Amino acid sequence: MFESIEGRPAASLEGKVAFITGSGRGMGQAHALLMAHRGADIVIHDVNKDWAEETGEKVRATGRKALVFVEDVADVKAMAENAKRAESEMGRIDILVNNAGIGGERTGIEGVEEDFFDRMFNIHVRGHFFLTKAVVPGMKERKYGRILNVSSMWVMMGHHYGATYTAAKSALLGLTKSWAKEFAPWGITVNAIAPGGVMSQMAIEKDGLEAVMARAKTVPLGRFAELDENAALVAFLCSDEAAFITGQTIGPNGGQAIVGI
Secondary structure (H helix, E strand, C coil): CCCCECCECCCCCCCCEEEECCCCCHHHHHHHHHHHHCCCEEEEEECCHHHHHHHHHHHHHCCCCEEEEECCCCCHHHHHHHHHHHHHHHCCCCEEEECCCCCCCCCCHHHCCHHHHHHHHHHHHHHHHHHHHHHHHHHHHHCCEEEEEECCCHHHHCCCCCHHHHHHHHHHHHHHHHHHHHHHHHCEEEEEECCCCECCHHHHHHHCHHHHHHHHCCCCCCCCECHHHHHHHHHHHCCHHHCCCCCCEECCCCCCCCCCC
16 A cells, blocks of 8 residues: 555545546546546546536535536537636646547448548547647646546557557557657656456447457456556556656556567
8 A cells, every 4th residue: 555645545636626538438437436536626528418417417426526518529629618618617627638539440441431530530639639738738837737648458469450540549659658758847747548448338339248248258367447447547647646657658458468578
């Protein structure tokens, strides 16, 4: 166990404000709820109003504040306005989790049309790039910030389909490494997670429970991650305990992808 820092429990997010994209359900909702339980107020964003409002209700049930935005993360202008409003109403944004995303194609290159390609990069890369641009000035002013980009295990090892998804998620790692150096003088850390399989609603809806369970059996640990397990990693990287970690990618994948030294 970590010792407490200045009397606060280990990995506490007490007094922080976290903006989490795609936090209406799945991993994003898990991040929001765990951070709320650890003391953070949450700016909730999703393209689906019902999902976003549900997360808002759950966050408020923990006793924390919740501000809900319903927006397409690819709408750069609208998201910048949302960030401005969040800073005004919540006082600041200490943590930004660039989590929103869509699933990859299952067709190979022949099935990828221009609209799909553009949508993939507009959500994962362009939308999060310009949202980060909108949030960083406040972090610089306060000389404090935590930015966490959600990538994918497939950027480490490739895949026989889903090339546009893998390429877009790979771009997030390039941003992570460069932003870590660019923002370091202001005490802003930037890290990424590259999750493997997760028992999420999106995965089950896309491929079916039977297919998801079959793939889970191929993981060395014999299962996919639970949502809370990835949320715990994200919450740690956004806490003061991780203040000396920046520019890194951590892959919670049960041993399915083992890379590096």
